[in-house]
Amino acid sequence: MDTDPNPPLPDMFPPRPGIKRRTRKFGTTLVSPFFPVAVGKNGEDSSGPLPDFKICWEDKQLGLTVLTRQHENGRLIADVFCTYAGLLDQSAVSVGLIGATADHSISKTIPLVVSEKNGRSGSADFGPLKDIVKDLGPQLAVIAFLMV
Secondary structure (H helix, E strand, O other), X not given: OOOOXXXXXXXXXXXXXXXXXXXXXXOOXXXXXXXXXXXXXXXXXXXXXXXXXXXXXXXXXXXXXXXXXXXXXXXXEEEEEEOOOOOHHHXXXXXXXXXXXXXXXXXXXXXXXXXXXXEEEEEEEEEEHHHHHHHHOOEEEEEEEEEO
């Protein structure tokens, strides 16, 4: 039996020269609370207009704000804004959607490419909200972290 500890993964597979791996920065806010999505029977959309669905996730330590909202076309959009100084030109934010009953998540990496007054922003389309509800369930939460 081999009792030697395994080397760290980066040591086993070093990157090619000139390639930099991103590191993750976690702040003090891990996961947003779960928010219910208005759905009909069997997870289908209700026949009437749905109430606005949005989740606002914020981590003041990282200067990171994520607003996940339903667009008028029924798609779920995540808008990210970051004021984390010094790393904005090379940063991205990983945004994940998790369901209260699902054992998996849906995530997107959102580059911070749009210059704003006090930072950078970016956005991503997660697809139709009704499809996300079918996949993750009728209660959703957001988790995010900064990738530099």
